[in-house]
């Protein structure tokens with residue numbers, strides 16, 4: 181059964197120095213792409229959107245979020261250049277379920293801790309700076325994606341997503357144990373930057389600030 185070695189290489193370096201608190205980049209590997217070859221749902225953007233459990237679109241330029249179960253609307257927003265996203269339920273793609281089970285086993289978690297989200301965009305798109313409560317492995321299947329990441333020095337044990345804005349004080353943020361002081365609302369100049377091509381993986385620890393820009397599909 182595939183597991184952690186599928187998603188990160190080298191595994192010993194990842195476990196010793198990165199999991200769960202430090203960002204990690206794993207260079208592209210063809211076997212990651214081959215694993216999903218033939219999965220009907222990943223053949224096109226529309227075929228993925230058709231099986232997403234809940235769908236939302238991040239408007240181009242970070243102008244807000246549209247949440248909708250209307251898949252035709254999401255397909256149109258995708259065509260218009262917005263970044264679209266949604267969760268995949270277990271049971272939809274057996275290969276994915278098997279992979280999640282293997283990763284959970286190798287990390288020492290239960291599969292119930294794991295979930296899958298798919299992000300889709302075409303042309304130039306991206307997701308503005310934010311931090312998430314969960315831990316993420318992001319595998320790029322197509323296109324090119326640039327990641328910027330930086331540790332979060334204001335909020336720990338985060339419990340919900342935080343999208344910072346100018347003047348937002350960390351002490352007023354709901355969703356984690358926050359220190360006082362103004363939150364950063366732009367990625368710091370010394371942030372980590374990864375340029376990812378198909379088959380590459382980025383590991384984002386809980387709470388880390390991150391921002392992405394994408395090209396192509």
Ligand SMILES: [Fe+2]
Pocket residue numbers: 310311312390
């Ligand atoms: Fe995120």
